[in-house]
Amino acid sequence: MSLYESVFQNNREWVAQQLQEDPECFNEMAKGQAPEFLYIGCSDSRVQPEDFMGVKPGQVFVHRNIANLIPNNDLSAASVIQYAVEHLGVKHIIVCGHYGCGGIKAAMANKSLGTLNMWIRNIDDVYRLHRSEIESQPDDDAKFRRLVELNVEEQCLNIMKFEFIQRARQNGEYPRIHGWVYDIATGNVVDRKVDLNKYQEELELYRLD
Structure with missing residues (x-):
């Protein structure tokens, strides 16, 4: 067989x-679903959120793509997030990257990958924004891991810029946004405790009146 x-x-x-x-x-x-979590992760076949989160069917709504990106022009990601927030009432939005991510590695390699380069360009923007910090890391592996972490943080920030997210948070404390990194080599997942308050000035540009 x-x-x-x-x-x-x-x-x-x-x-x-x-x-x-x-x-x-x-x-x-x-009869329906009422998940508490929206999980946004990488499409990598080695990363299975239902397993390492220990959740049951119906407890987590999932969106996955290469390198767990939330570009502002991605209607698929935006639609998933809006549906999860406004129709399913999720309390927690999780952006989960992982060490050893092929998408992050491809962006760092700076090679021609055809159509994929259009998607990878979003990671290039993260690298550009944090170039000095990434380049200050002691070796290539440390640079790779730090870009994984910073990419998670930037995607959390992208979520905060959505109008419907701001509207929901004006009406209450949810949804809360979390940035995680999963380590394939150990099976452990870590909450990076992303502090979006440090981007307050930037978020003011997207603030609703």
Whole structure:
């Protein structure tokens, strides 16, 4: 049996196991979703948020792309975030990068990658904004890891610039925005405690009246 064919066998076994544990689990799930988290992460196949977060189906709404980017012209990401905030009522928005990210590495390599370069350019902007800090790191690996962390921070800032995010936060304390980094080599995830208050002056440019 090929790996592709085994997926369907695995699915049947998984369904049977779920029903054995809770005969009503799929009926309940079909009624709707009310996730507390919106997780925005990288598409890397080694990074599976449901596993390292220990969450169940229905608890986390997920959006993934190369290098966990939230460009201001990306209608897909913007639509996911707005839907999660205004229709699902998520309390926490998590931007999660990871060490060893291929998208970050590609941006640092500065090579021609065809169409992919249009997407990677967003990471180039992060590098440009923080060039002196990144270049001050002791070696290439440290530079790589620091760009991963700074990219997470910048994407959190991009989320804060959305009008619907500002409107929601004016009406209450949610959604809260968090920046995480997952370490594939250890399996550990760290909350970077991103302090968006230090960007207060920049955010004033996007503030609603």
